[in-house]
Amino acid sequence: MTISELKNIVLELSKETKEQEWFEFKLNNRFDNQTIGEYISSLSNSACLQNRDFGYLIWGVNDKTHKIEGTKVKLKNKKVGNIELEFWLNMNLNPKIDFSIHEFEYEPNVKICLIKIPAATNQPTKFKGKDYIRIDSNKTELKNYPDKERRIWNSSVDWSEQIIENLTVSDLDIEAIKLARLNYKRHNESKPFFKDIDNWSIETFLDKAKLTTNGKITKAAIILLGKSEFKRFINNNLLIVWIYIDEKGIKRHSEIFEPPFLLAVNEVLNKIRKLKYFQIKV
Numbered sequence: 001m002t003i004s005e006l007k008n009i010v011l012e013l014s015k016e017t018k019e020q021e022w023f024e025f026k027l028n029n030r031f032d033n034q035t036i037g038e039y040i041s042s043l044s045n046s047a048c049l050q051n052r053d054f055g056y057l058i059w060g061v062n063d064k065t066h067k068i069e070g071t072k073v074k075l076k077n078k079k080v081g082n083i084e085l086e087f088w089l090n091m092n093l094n095p096k097i098d099f100s101i102h103e104f105e106y107e108p109n110v111k112i113c114l115i116k117i118p119a120a121t122n123q124p125t126k127f128k129g130k131d132y133i134r135i136d137s138n139k140t141e142l143k144n145y146p147d148k149e150r151r152i153w154n155s156s157v158d159w160s161e162q163i164i165e166n167l168t169v170s171d172l173d174i175e176a177i178k179l180a181r182l183n184y185k186r187h188n189e190s191k192p193f194f195k196d197i198d199n200w201s202i203e204t205f206l207d208k209a210k211l212t213t214n215g216k217i218t219k220a221a222i223i224l225l226g227k228s229e230f231k232r233f234i235n236n237n238l239l240i241v242w243i244y245i246d247e248k249g250i251k252r253h254s255e256i257f258e259p260p261f262l263l264a265v266n267e268v269l270n271k272i273r274k275l276k277y278f279q280i281k282v
Contacts, residue, residue, distance in 0.1 A: 001116070003104050010058060010112055012166055014066045021046040021134040023056040025063040028072050033080055037089050040099055040117050040125070042132035042139045047119035048152050051213060053162055054119060060112040063137075070110035076103045094126045124152045160220035164233045167217040169202055176225040176260035177202060184209050228258040242268050
C-alpha cells in the first residue's frame with residue numbers, strides 16, 4: 001500500500017464517531033506478542049461479521065477523541081527470539097491470513113503503526129488455537145458467542161456486498177439513482193411501503209434497495225450506479241462492449257460502455273431495439 005492510501009485509511013477511520021468492532025485505536029500501549037495475536041484474531045473475525053474486507057489495529061490515534069496524535073510503538077523490526085514478529089504471528093494464526101504491518105509518518109513527527117487484517121472467510125481466525133471477537137470495544141473469546149461463531153462458519157464472500165471505503169453517495173450518478181428508484185418501484189407495487197418510496201431520501205432508498213449498507217457504498221452500488229471515474233475502486237477494465245456483426249459475419253459497429261452499468265445496459269438495449277427496427281424497415 002502507498003503512504004497516501006495508509007494516511008487515507010487513518011483519516012477516514014478517525015472521522016467515525018466511535019470505534020467500531022472492526023477497528024481499534026491505541027496511542028502508546030505496548031502490548032505483548034500474545035495480545036497482538038489475539039487482537040488480530042478478534043479484528044479479523046469482527047470484520048467478517050461486519051461485512052468488511054479488513055480490520056485495523058492502529059497505534060497513534062486517541063481512542064477517546066479520535067485525534068491523530070502519533071505513537072512511539074514500533075513493530076516492524078520487532079522479534080520474538082530470532083524470529084520476526086510478523087512471521088511469528090502468522091505461524092500462530094489459523095488459517096493463515098495475509099495481514100501486514102505498516103509504519104509511516106502521517107505528518108511530520110506524527111508516526112503511525114498500523115496492522116491491516118483481512119476479514120475471516122468461512123471459518124474463524126484463531127490465534128494459538130483460540131478464536132476471539134470484539135464486542136463493542138472489548139476483546140473476548142468467540143466461543144462465548146455461538147451465534148456469531150455460526151455466522152462466520154456459514155459466511156461466504158459476496159463480492160457485490162463488500163464495502164468500498166472512502167466513497168459516498170456523491171460519487172454515484174444521479175440519473176442512475178433515479179432509474180434505480182423507478183425500477184425498485186416497479187418491482188414493489190404490491191408492497192405496503194410503495195407509496196412512501198418517492199419520499200425516501202436517497203440514502204434511505206439505497207439502503208432499502210441493498211445497494212448501500214448503513215450508508216456505506218458497496219461494490220454493487222459502484223457497478224450499477226457509480227460515476228465512471230470511480231470504477232478504479234473495483235476494476236479499471238470493467239466494461240460492457242457492444243459489437244454489431246451483420247449476417248455475413250462482418251463487424252459493422254462497436255461501442256464501449258463504462259459504469260454506471262444501470263444506464264449502460266439501457267443504452268445497449270436501445271441500440272438493439274433500433275437495430276431491429278432498422279432491419280424491419282429495410
